[in-house]
Amino acid sequence: MTAVAPPEAPAVTRPLPLALALMAGSAVALGLGRFAYALVLPAMQADLHWSFAVAGALNTANALGYLVGALVTVPLAARCGERWAFTAGMIVTIGALFGSAASGSVPVLLGMRLLAGAGGAVVFVIGGGLVARAGRGRPTHVATMLLGVYYAGSGAGIVVSGLTVPAVLAAGSWRWAWIVLGGLSVLALLAALPAAWRLPELRPERGRGGGRWPVRRLTALIVAYVLFGAGYIAYMTFIVAFLRQGGAGGTEITVFWTVIGALSVAAAFGWGHVLGRMPIGAGTAMILAMVTAGAALPLLPGGTVTIFTSAFVFGSTFLTVVTAVSAAARRTLAQRHWTPAIAGLTVAFALGQCIGPVLAGALSDTAGGVRTGLAIGAALLAAAAVAALAQRIRSAG
Numbered sequence: 001m002t003a004v005a006p007p008e009a010p011a012v013t014r015p016l017p018l019a020l021a022l023m024a025g026s027a028v029a030l031g032l033g034r035f036a037y038a039l040v041l042p043a044m045q046a047d048l049h050w051s052f053a054v055a056g057a058l059n060t061a062n063a064l065g066y067l068v069g070a071l072v073t074v075p076l077a078a079r080c081g082e083r084w085a086f087t088a089g090m091i092v093t094i095g096a097l098f099g100s101a102a103s104g105s106v107p108v109l110l111g112m113r114l115l116a117g118a119g120g121a122v123v124f125v126i127g128g129g130l131v132a133r134a135g136r137g138r139p140t141h142v143a144t145m146l147l148g149v150y151y152a153g154s155g156a157g158i159v160v161s162g163l164t165v166p167a168v169l170a171a172g173s174w175r176w177a178w179i180v181l182g183g184l185s186v187l188a189l190l191a192a193l194p195a196a197w198r199l200p201e202l203r204p205e206r207g208r209g210g211g212r213w214p215v216r217r218l219t220a221l222i223v224a225y226v227l228f229g230a231g232y233i234a235y236m237t238f239i240v241a242f243l244r245q246g247g248a249g250g251t252e253i254t255v256f257w258t259v260i261g262a263l264s265v266a267a268a269f270g271w272g273h274v275l276g277r278m279p280i281g282a283g284t285a286m287i288l289a290m291v292t293a294g295a296a297l298p299l300l301p302g303g304t305v306t307i308f309t310s311a312f313v314f315g316s317t318f319l320t321v322v323t324a325v326s327a328a329a330r331r332t333l334a335q336r337h338w339t340p341a342i343a344g345l346t347v348a349f350a351l352g353q354c355i356g357p358v359l360a361g362a363l364s365d366t367a368g369g370v371r372t373g374l375a376i377g378a379a380l381l382a383a384a385a386v387a388a389l390a391q392r393i394r395s396a397g
Contacts, residue, residue, distance in 0.1 A: 015134035019146045021195030023153030024188040025090060025127045029120035031157015031261070032181050032188070033093045034062055037113070038240045039165040039257065040181075043174040045241070048104050052238070052370065056361020059237045061110040063229075063353030065117025070346035072118075073125040074339065086126045086196045092119030094185040101178035117350075125346050129339030130196070132330050141273045143330060148323040152268035155319055158261025160184055166250045166257075213337035213344060218328060220390035221284060222348045225325055227384035228288060229352025232318050234360035234377025235295045242298060242370040243307065252304075256311050263315035271320045275327060281391030284324040288385035290317040296378040299371060322349075328391070356380070 041055055069089070077085040096116035100109060131150040132143070161181065168177045215222070243253055275283045294314025297306050329341040360373035368375075 015131075015146055016149070018134050018195050018198075019131050019149040022127045022131060022192055023150050023156060024192035025086065025123045025196075026151055026153030027157035027160070028090060028093055028185045028188045028192075029124040029127075030154035031159075032161055032185050033097065033116045033120040033157075034059070034066075035154070035158050035236050036161035036165060036177075036181050037062070038237055039161055039253075040169070040174050040177045041237070042241055042244050043169050043177070044104075047174060048106075050106075052241070052361040052364035052373070053358070054106060054361075055241075056237060056357035056359075056364070056373075058106075058109055058113050059233065059357035060354050062113040062117040063233065063350055063357065065114035065119075066121040067117075067347060067350035067354060068114075069118035069121025070125060070343050070350050073122050073343045073346075076122065077126055077339070082126050082130065083197050085122055086130075087193060089119040089122030089126070090185075090189045090192065092116075093123065094182055094189060095119075097178055097185055098182035101175040101182075121346060121350065125339070125343045127192075127196075128326055128342045132326065132338045132342065133335065140327075140331060141275075141277065144271075144275050144323065144327040145269065145273070147326050147330070148268035148271060148320065151319050151322045151326070152265040155261045155264030155268075155315070157188075158264065159258050160261075162254055162257030162261055166254045170250055213333055213341045215344065217332050218341070218345070218391070220281060220387055221325055221328055222345065224284065224288065224384040224387040224391070225321075225345055225348045226352040227380050227387060228291070228321055229349040230356035230359070231295065231352070231377045231380030231384060232291060232321075233353045233356040234373055234380070235314065237357045238360055238364060238370050238373050239298065241364075242374060245370060248307075256307065259308065259311040260315035263312060264319040267316045267320050268323070271323065275320075275324050280324075280328040280331060281388050284321065284328065284391065285385045285388035287317050287320050287324055288381060288388055291321060292378055292381040292385055294318070295374065295381055299375055299378070352380075 037059060044050065045055055073085065093116050096112045096119065100112040103109065127150055128147065131146050134146060164180055164184070165177050168180050240253055240257070243256065248256070271287070278286070290313060294310050294317060297310035297313065300306055325345055326342055329345060330338055333341050356377065360377055363376055364370045364373035366372055
């Protein structure tokens with residue numbers, strides 16, 4: 001496998017505007033393409049008479065597509081170029097969102113969720129590699145902040161979907177919600193593509209072996225990332241259903257979802273300074289411990305106060321895990337390994353996300369209900385925090 005970028009790509013001027021524009025890509029890849037499903041799920045579940053296992057299977061299909069997309073990203077970009085691969089990933093994801101409105105058939109919807117995951121992974125990985133490269137030559141905390149800004153696009157997608165989808169569902173069917181999500185993604189495409197296409201085309205260098213990266217340097221973080229993928233997606237898939245079962249109305253859910261997204265965007269500008277100065281394993285473990293606390297809070301008594309504290313803690317940390325892991329690859333590996341490493345780490349992330357929804361969904365169909373599904377998610381996140389502590393700093397090379 002060949003590298004997507006040569007060993008020394010030219011420095012990028014004004015990297016923050018680049019990261020801000022490219023964050024529209026991560027907004028589509030995860031914010032609209034994955035997380036918004038939780039908002040549409042209760043209406044689909046009621047109309048189509050799904051069990052929680054079926055509901056979870058659709059997000060597992062999305063995660064499986066994400067896994068496939070992560071596996072093909074590096075060879076696809078090496079063959080077609082990063083700009084074309086990024087564009088194609090956006091178009092595939094948008095098409096899958098529109099396609100989700102076309103049928104109530106479970107096999108069709110499984111296919112649409114799979115395509116959305118595959119396209120989203122290509123966008124997420126390539127965008128992350130571009131932003132990691134844009135931070136070359138800058139202080140560690142600045143480069144980490146740039147990655148945080150890019151990944152915060154997922155939070156921006158959460159905010160936008162939280163402000164639009166509940167209103168659409170109140171006025172019409174779940175099919176219109178998917179159409180609106182597709183339309184929002186088209187706007188994001190128009191925002192991200194100019195930034196991606198302004199970058200010079202970076203052709204792979206033959207014989208460098210850049211597509212292979214030293215996996216053993218990040219073994220502990222890989223394990224933590226698998227567990228994180230399984231744990232956090234259980235929360236993001238079923239928390240809205242949990243709130244609805246508890247009597248939450250549309251306004252409360254809109255505010256809850258918007259708080260999660262808004263705080264994840266704001267966190268991008270704060271955590272970079274902290275993580276850039278901490279040991280890799282300790283910094284990631286600290287963030288994971290906070291995510292665990294946020295995911296566990298809805299299981300405690302306290303009503304609205306506990307629920308919104310959960311939104312505050314979870315929202316301000318969960319996307320920072322992605323930033324921390326990507327920054328670890330950037331700090332530990334040579335530049336030619338950054339994009340392949342982000343792709344490889346995304347594979348680990350996707351493996352966890354394949355497990356999380358179906359496991360939490362199956363447990364939610366038991367006597368314990370959705371609470372049991374959320375509990376297993378919190379337990380997996382706690383295990384991820386413990387695994388991250390084993391990561392040691394290694395020099396880049």
